[in-house]
Amino acid sequence: MNDRPVSEQSTRIAGAARRFVEFFGEFQDLVDRAGPDRCDFIAGNPQERAIAGYGEALRRHSESDDPTWFAYTMSLPKAQAAAAASLNTLLGTDYRPEDILLTNAAMAGLAACLRAVCDPGDEVVIVSPPHFLYEPILMATGASAVRVRMREDDFDLDVEAIEAAITARTRAIIVNSPHNPTGRIYPASTLTALAQVLTAASERNGRTIYLLSDEAYNRIVFDGRRFESPTLFYAPSFLIYTYGKTLLTPGQRIGYIALRPDIPGREDLIGALTVSQVVHGWSWPNALLQHALGDLERLSIDVPHLQERRDRMVSALRSAGYELHSPEAAFYLLVRSPIEDDDKFVRLLAEREVFTMPGSLLEAPGYFRISLTASDAMIDRALPVFAQAIADAST
Amino acid sequence: MNDRPVSEQSTRIAGAARRFVEFFGEFQDLVDRAGPDRCDFIAGNPQERAIAGYGEALRRHSESDDPTWFAYTMSLPKAQAAAAASLNTLLGTDYRPEDILLTNAAMAGLAACLRAVCDPGDEVVIVSPPHFLYEPILMATGASAVRVRMREDDFDLDVEAIEAAITARTRAIIVNSPHNPTGRIYPASTLTALAQVLTAASERNGRTIYLLSDEAYNRIVFDGRRFESPTLFYAPSFLIYTYGKTLLTPGQRIGYIALRPDIPGREDLIGALTVSQVVHGWSWPNALLQHALGDLERLSIDVPHLQERRDRMVSALRSAGYELHSPEAAFYLLVRSPIEDDDKFVRLLAEREVFTMPGSLLEAPGYFRISLTASDAMIDRALPVFAQAIADAST
DSSP states (O other): OOOOSSOHHHHHHHHHHHHHHHHHHHHHHHHHHSOTTOEEOSSSOOOSOOOTTHHHHHHHTSOOSOTTTTSOOSOOHHHHHHHHHHHHHHHOOOOOGGGEEEESHHHHHHHHHHHHHOOTTOEEEEEESOOTTHHHHHHTTTOEEEEEEOOTTTOOOOHHHHHHHOOTTEEEEEEESSOTTTOOOOOHHHHHHHHHHHHHHHHHHTSOOEEEEEOTTTTOBOTTOOOOOGGGGOSSEEEEEEHHHHTTOTTSOOEEEEEOTTOTTHHHHHHHHHHHHHHTTOOSOOHHHHHTHHHHTTOOOOHHHHHHHHHHHHHHHHHTTOOBOOOSBSSEEEEEOSSSOHHHHHHHHHHTTEEOEEGGGGTOTTEEEEETTSOHHHHHHHHHHHHHHHHHHHO | OOOOSSOHHHHHHHHHHHHHHHHHHHHHHHHHHSOTTOEEOSSSOOOSOOOTTHHHHHHHTSOOSOTTTTSOOSOOHHHHHHHHHHHHHHHOOOOOGGGEEEESHHHHHHHHHHHHHOOTTOEEEEEESOOTTHHHHHHTTTOEEEEEEOOTTTOOOOHHHHHHHOOTTEEEEEEESSOTTTOOOOOHHHHHHHHHHHHHHHHHHTSOOEEEEEOTTTTOBOTTOOOOOGGGGOSSEEEEEEHHHHTTOTTSOOEEEEEOTTOTTHHHHHHHHHHHHHHTTOOSOOHHHHHTHHHHTTOOOOHHHHHHHHHHHHHHHHHTTOOBOOOSBSSEEEEEOSSSOHHHHHHHHHHTTEEOEEGGGGTOTTEEEEETTSOHHHHHHHHHHHHHHHHHHHO
């Protein structure tokens, strides 16, 4: 008798997500039970009121005389046009509105792309440390993850190791630039080399290896740097974006897949992506968010202020004795744990109501992660705690 | 060389959806190109301004001083509480807030349930005519659909045929009451018999057969009838609901899965459903819709007016010579086509800018479907066209 209540495949997928689910469950409870002075650096989540103009944009599009305003909605042409125009301004590209497929933020876009191209037995290369949802999402297609470690010295892609990891079953690689949690923007030289490797391997295999480019942080860039989209270097690419970081509204799910106008197999891919969005439960963004997208595209969190936070924290943490680099982009500081057991150190901080994420959970053992989306008041309160904790650890 | 751009599994799933995708593609174009007097009876889609109070509810919850207002959102407790209270009023049940899992409407709920319980090789019984998305969604789990025809005389479930269709690999049955397109509410006697069959077959198989109850139309009920939820008769049941019909806002995705408090394997199921929602791309409803749910629960389309539309159209169509039954519930009239080729008849109507759905597409050959969500003005204009079309067909 095999009366397990749940499927074997969902048990397998749950296994890949279990440590994160447990961590979030436990730490969300700790945060909720902590006092009003708690400092929450765990995730890229808002700790302050939504940015100015956000609620107004929602309100403005909440009513219309148009009978179709809240009818079944796939990708609305005006939302596609707004996204394409903005992306072209950022990247200097020529995306057309019809190249943009609206999705329920980045994870729904990633899930749709993977389902469109992967079969059971396929392999998908992911760069370690990866986002914790990459492996569960790709496993849902029957594919398996093949990890390639980033270069430890400069956090760049290790293109030689990627080349060595590719097999006849490799169907895709997921690249995340700017990278969570290192903040690394992969340089053009690396992306050129990656494209050469993927092109050669696709030819060798007689089967295209797709590049899935998770660009959630492509507008959260510091020091006037230029963001290089990996998709510009390789035609069989999906550019996957979410507005959840730029607007710091991760509970309002909207983002897109941008297909290069010259992507091979374009019509087949659009058909398969559409079916994927259907079978994931109609994973297009809500009508309201699509109506509002032209307005939302004009908004952003205060990136210069985020950069000031980065500088302040990097400086203060270094002064206190921590080792860390100053990230080029994204939301996170990746800090060397003063003791080898980063999980233990994170728990010591949590006892003082300063909540961070252990690097061992992120495939970055020996580190812990701080999100810069914490408020300035949280940073004020936390810096002395960080200083005390490293002092205690050294004694 | 096998350089197909898309996966074999997505090609297979697309095959199951192809006729619908083609129909909607072609007919949406026809509707868009038609004049302002077009009459759109194709889908359960709004043809008039959103109901009073809907936009106001969205606006009211578009801003808050709460920093977590638009943070990562799974099921918000206040939304769970609002849904549970409303469901208990409808059904006389004792659902607790924690028994409600919010989803991006019914299709996301159905997809999550199927992924949570089905493995490749499993079979899922669906009742023909089924919703056209059931088969593509269940195929995405690796399962296959087994069709059981409804009883043709009264549109009730054919419980004997369901019993005969069950095999050792049967994992679930999807039941839709009130049923699209017949409007049938399955009676308690049928549901009792169904539960007995499912219980016996689960014991015989040593593996639970789940009942997935699609109750999208459970509040769109006519003539003061009582809706019987199939889930009240069988513990291993998922009740799946969407607000998209009751509020007639199918582009605003919110609904839920309700788990009976006594469902066997409850904790394992909740874990698997959570992972399923994650891997479908975070398929929880947007924060805004969850914040607004308490207000939205107080709203509904005008069901008595829908019933008047039903009566008016049934009477007028019968007077014109059409054969049809008066539905107990839901949005649709299922009308016998005056000529055998229902697709041809639907195209004749479409030439006169009256747009309906052919029964052959719906697994109801010889019929065509009319959605009562059309406006009264559309009905005024369409009735003479329907009358002329059957007169022409008889000559």
